[in-house]
Amino acid sequence: MKIKNLITYISFLLISSIVSIAPLYAQEDATGVVKERMNKFKISKKMMQTIHKSIQNEDFGTIEESATTLYNWSKEMIKYFPEGSDVPPSEASADIWLNPEGFKKAVNNFELASLKLINNSKEKDFDNSVDAFRSLAGTCKGCHQKFRN
16 A cells, blocks of 8 residues: 555655646736636646546546546537737747647647556556556646746
8 A cells, every 4th residue: 555655655646746837926917718718737647646646446437437527528628729829928839830730749648658657546446546647637737848938
């Protein structure tokens, strides 16, 4: 059991370091689709934290529910990035529009990783759920490195 706790703790540190929201002042200054997008990412961060806690407790129902929320977000994420929505306080990189296929691929990776976590949580498979959670976190990190300022 100690190894499971260590793995989940390390996963939490990873998530905490790569999944963040814009500073509160930026959120307050945001309007329109940028504000909506920031709110969606704030929910996404909360879902990742919920999944982490649920993995520690082996609460597969909550993992599945939270991963489903992320999966649903992946299906609509692209529409929250219309051209021209990279102005401050947005942290979106212009690379989103300069490399739309790369961005779509990054979002698709997030979608597939969240689906894998849903499936592993349905099977109540702890080890595979932890691996899927790490993969999901990796998609966040990868996208932020390429498409976030």
